[in-house]
Structure formats: C-alpha cells, structure tokens
Amino acid sequence: MNSTVPNMQKPQATYEQATAIDNARLGKSFKVIAYAGTGKTTTLQMISDAMPQRRGMYLAFNKSIAGEAQSKFHRNVDCRTFHSLAFRSVPRGVTDKLRLPRLSPSFLAKEYRLTPITLRRMMGGRYEKYVLMPSRLASLVANAVSYFCATSSQYPAPRHLQAPNWLHPDDIVTLQAHLYPAIERRWLESIDPNHQAGIGHDIYLKLWALSEPNIPADYILFDEAQDADPLMLGILLKQRNSQVIYVGDAHQQIYAWRGAINAMQQLPLPESRLTTSFRFGEEIAHNANAILGALNETVPLLGNPDLNSKVVNKPHTKLRDAILCRTNARAMELLLAGLVHGDKVSLQADHARINRFVDAASMLKQGKRITDVPELAWFNSWHDVHEYCETNEGSDIKPLVKLVDDHGIEPLKKALAKITPIGQSDYIISTAHKAKGLEWNRVHIEDDYQFKLNEKDYKISDEELRLLYVACTRAKLSLNIHHIYDLVQQLKIKMPLSLRKSIK
Numbered sequence: 001m002n003s004t005v006p007n008m009q010k011p012q013a014t015y016e017q018a019t020a021i022d023n024a025r026l027g028k029s030f031k032v033i034a035y036a037g038t039g040k041t042t043t044l045q046m047i048s049d050a051m052p053q054r055r056g057m058y059l060a061f062n063k064s065i066a067g068e069a070q071s072k073f074h075r076n077v078d079c080r081t082f083h084s085l086a087f088r089s090v091p092r093g094v095t096d097k098l099r100l101p102r103l104s105p106s107f108l109a110k111e112y113r114l115t116p117i118t119l120r121r122m123m124g125g126r127y128e129k130y131v132l133m134p135s136r137l138a139s140l141v142a143n144a145v146s147y148f149c150a151t152s153s154q155y156p157a158p159r160h161l162q163a164p165n166w167l168h169p170d171d172i173v174t175l176q177a178h179l180y181p182a183i184e185r186r187w188l189e190s191i192d193p194n195h196q197a198g199i200g201h202d203i204y205l206k207l208w209a210l211s212e213p214n215i216p217a218d219y220i221l222f223d224e225a226q227d228a229d230p231l232m233l234g235i236l237l238k239q240r241n242s243q244v245i246y247v248g249d250a251h252q253q254i255y256a257w258r259g260a261i262n263a264m265q266q267l268p269l270p271e272s273r274l275t276t277s278f279r280f281g282e283e284i285a286h287n288a289n290a291i292l293g294a295l296n297e298t299v300p301l302l303g304n305p306d307l308n309s310k311v312v313n314k315p316h317t318k319l320r321d322a323i324l325c326r327t328n329a330r331a332m333e334l335l336l337a338g339l340v341h342g343d344k345v346s347l348q349a350d351h352a353r354i355n356r357f358v359d360a361a362s363m364l365k366q367g368k369r370i371t372d373v374p375e376l377a378w379f380n381s382w383h384d385v386h387e388y389c390e391t392n393e394g395s396d397i398k399p400l401v402k403l404v405d406d407h408g409i410e411p412l413k414k415a416l417a418k419i420t421p422i423g424q425s426d427y428i429i430s431t432a433h434k435a436k437g438l439e440w441n442r443v444h445i446e447d448d449y450q451f452k453l454n455e456k457d458y459k460i461s462d463e464e465l466r467l468l469y470v471a472c473t474r475a476k477l478s479l480n481i482h483h484i485y486d487l488v489q490q491l492k493i494k495m496p497l498s499l500r501k502s503i504k
Contacts, residue, residue, distance in 0.1 A: 035277060225267075292469065376397075386401065
C-alpha cells in the first residue's frame with residue numbers, strides 16, 4: 001500500500017494577490033482593501049510564505065479565529081489576539097482581579113454614596129422630569145470606564161460618560177461633571193492590585209496600551225482592520241520596529257455602535273486591493289456593486305467568472321440554506337413560524353441576548369427593577385417601555401418589545417429551547433451581524449431592513465447599506481432579494497459610471 005502523501009499544490013497568486021505580496025516585501029506599512037469573498041486569509045498566508053525568515057504576528061479579534069489561523073500559517077507566524085498579548089504583559093496583580101467578583105450597580109452606588117439626581121428627558125415631544133436612581137448612576141459610571149478603555153485617551157474625562165441622548169443637552173453636561181469623580185475613582189480602583197473588586201478584560205488591555213508596548217514581530221498582519229477601535233489602532237500606529245499590514249473591507253464595518261472607527265478609510269497609507277470574489281459569480285457581484293455605489297465606492301467588486309450565481313426576485317421558497325434578518329426580533333418571529341410548520345430551524349442570531357431580554361421583560365412586568373439588561377434598565381414599568389418605543393430613540397428595542405407583547409414570555413422561552421443544532425437543521429436564520437464571515441449556497445434576504453422608497457428616490461443610511469452589503473455577499477449560488485428588489489433597482493439607477501459598466 002502506497003503511504004506517501006501527495007503534494008498539495010498551493011493556489012497560484014492572482015495579479016492582485018501578487019501586488020499585495022510585492023508591497024509586503026518592501027517592508028513598509030500598507031493596507032489591503034479586501035472585498036467580500038476575495039481570498040483575504042489566503043492572501044495573508046501568501047504574504048507570510050513570501051517572507052519565511054521574518055517573524056510575523058497575525059492579530060485577530062477573537063481567540064477562535066486566532067486559533068484557526070495558527071494552523072494555516074507557517075511556524076514563524078504567531079497568531080494572537082490583542083487581549084492575549086496584553087494578558088502576559090500586565091502585572092499579575094491586575095489580571096488576578098479577573099477572578100474576583102464584580103461590583104453590582106447597587107453595591108457600587110452604596111460604596112460611592114451616589115444619591116438620586118433629577119434631570120429632564122424627552123418623552124412624547126416634550127421634556128419632563130426624570131429621576132436617575134443611584135443604581136442607574138452606578139451603571140453609567142461603570143460604562144464610562146469601559147468606554148474610556150476603548151479610546152486612545154490617556155486618562156478618564158467627563159466626556160467618556162455616554163449619557164442617553166434623550167436627556168436634555170444641558171443636563172448631559174451636568175451629569176458628566178457630577179459623576180466624573182466617581183468615574184476617576186472607579187478607574188484607579190480597577191488598576192489597583194490591592195483593591196478587592198473584579199475587573200473585565202478591557203481594563204488590562206487599556207493598561208497595556210498605556211504602557212506603549214512593543215509587539216515582538218518584524219511584521220504584523222491585522223485582520224478585519226475596519227472593526228478596530230481607537231485603542232487598538234493607537235497601539236499599532238506606535239509600532240516603530242514592525243511593518244503593519246492592515247487588512248479589511250471598509251464597507252463591512254458594521255460595529256460603529258461598539259466603538260469601531262473604520263481604520264481602512266482613515267489610515268493615510270499606501271493601499272492594494274482584492275476585488276475579485278472567489279465566493280460568488282457575476283450576478284451577485286453586480287447586486288453588491290449597486291449597494292457599493294450608494295456608499296460612494298468607485299472600484300467595482302468582480303464576480304468569479306467560473307461560478308454561475310443567480311440573483312432572484314420571488315417570494316420565499318423552501319429552497320434556502322439561510323435567511324438573513326436585520327434584527328434579533330425578526331429572527332425570533334421566523335423561528336416561531338418555522339417551528340409551527342414543523343421545520344428544524346437553527347438560529348445564528350444572538351439568542352442568549354434575546355433570552356436575557358425576555359427574562360428582563362418578565363421581571364419588569366412583575367414590577368421588579370432591572371440592572372443587568374441595558375435596554376430595559378432605565379424603566380420603572382412595562383408601560384414606560386411602551387412610551388419610550390414611540391420615540392425615535394426607542395426604535396431599536398421596539399421590535400423586541402412587540403415580540404414579547406405579540407407572543408408572550410412562555411412561548412418565546414419554549415421556542416428558544418427548541419433550536420436545532422446548526423449541522424442538523426433544514427435552514428439557518430441569522431442576523432446580518434452574526435452572518436459576517438460566513439457563507440451559504442442559497443441565501444434569502446428578509447424584509448426588516450430599514451429604508452424608504454418612492455417612485456423616484458430612496459432614503460437609506462450608510463450603516464444600513466453596509467449591513468445589506470454584508471448580507472448579500474454571504475451567498476454563493478443563489479441570492480433571493482425579493483424584499484429589497486425595488487431598493488436595488490433604485491440604487492442601480494444612481495450608480496457611478498465606474499460601477500455601472502459591471503451591471504448587466
């Protein structure tokens with residue numbers, strides 16, 4: 001029996017990949033703008049293979065991605081997260097605090113002797129008095145420290161307190177000044193090894209950043225760079241002894257609410273591009289270009305000429321592998337409907353978050369106060385929640401509130417318990433956020449994306465366009481755009497000439 005293993009042929013570099021490799025060999029920092037499905041990870045491997053003698057560092061946002069990458073790169077490349085680099089560099093006395101119990105908002109409020117403060121909030125088109133209780137104030141203090149930790153600031157400041165935008169502007173300034181001493185105290189206690197209160201991972205990461213660390217590598221491959229927050233970007237920009245190669249897609253930046261700042265657009269560095277998708281063919285690429293045009297992109301995404309992908313416009317059929325929604329609430333509605341029909345349904349959406357929201361709603365309906373679910377922590381009753389949902393600021397939680405009202409606590413809890421494991425399901429329901437980085441053969445786009453249309457024009461935010469771009473580029477063979485078909489037609493009409501030629 002022949003036991004020899006055949007030589008696995010490495011993929012031949014495309015012209016664009018070869019350009020990125022040539023840029024890397026020059027030894028200077030640059031960025032690679034990589035559209036959806038264009039072989040980003042493969043290109044990074046090729047770059048590292050072209051520099052086998054140099055020490056490389058691949059940086060990812062989470063441990064699982066870094067672990068998976070380690071098996072793909074040669075042994076001179078260390079695959080890590082920012083947090084793992086920080087953990088081994090910060091004094092043990094600080095990281096040992098990870099094992100200590102966290103301070104609850106109510107405990108923090110007592111410890112800091114916070115007292116109620118009366119402010120003005122917008123409700124129903126007018127300002128009314130609103131009392132912020134000590135536990136809410138303590139939550140704001142803790143959140144301010146977390147926000148500071150994601151910035152490039154050297155020390156906490158009043159501006160790091162992110163007050164709800166429905167408060168009166170003057171009262172926001174008052175609140176920031178009022179709570180600043182508590183914010184400063186909370187930060188100093190967090191980094192004090194002798195203070196017996198637990199910390200989160202953001203504390204030691206910030207402490208490491210403030211030490212102006214030197215990352216031990218000749219070159220750094222920073223993956224998904226568009227999702228970097230100012231803290232991470234600040235660390236990399238201060239690396240004087242390492243070449244930094246930023247890799248990502250500005251149009252897949254869908255975490256602005258989490259502090260991401262879109263490094264791909266902001267960095268004044270030379271760039272190379274990966275524009276030809278290996279994932280899907282020309283029709284799906286054409287559809288993506290309609291969205292990219294509305295985001296002021298002028299360089300087209302090209303489809304794989306060897307793949308026969310289709311974009312279809314018809315009501316949802318049984319032929320689907322994934323349904324991509326905008327919201328967790330819509331994903332839950334589809335899950336409930338699927339279970340009624342006897343389907344084996346998987347949920348890629350954040351069902352742990354939905355579970356917490358449903359539990360919190362149940363407590364609020366019973367007259368209990370909520371402290372650990374931010375969306376409901378501001379309210380004294382379910383009636384208050386309903387009032388808030390009628391304001392512009394309340395639009396984000398309105399679908400979840402409607403879900404609870406329409407279906408009830410127990411049916412929702414039962415549905416969440418009946419989710420089929422992903423490998424055994426008939427199809428997967430996912431939010432666009434959770435679908436990022438994934439792909440399926442047949443994808444359906446749901447009906448809950450936010451935009452307005454009339455006969456001659458459309459209105460849609462850049463954030464929503466980026467979300468649709470991510471959703472539509474998850475498909476490999478078939479993309480059903482029935483619910484956004486009219487929007488896509490409008491987008492095509494206003495496309496720049498540089499992209500229009502790629503549309504059939």
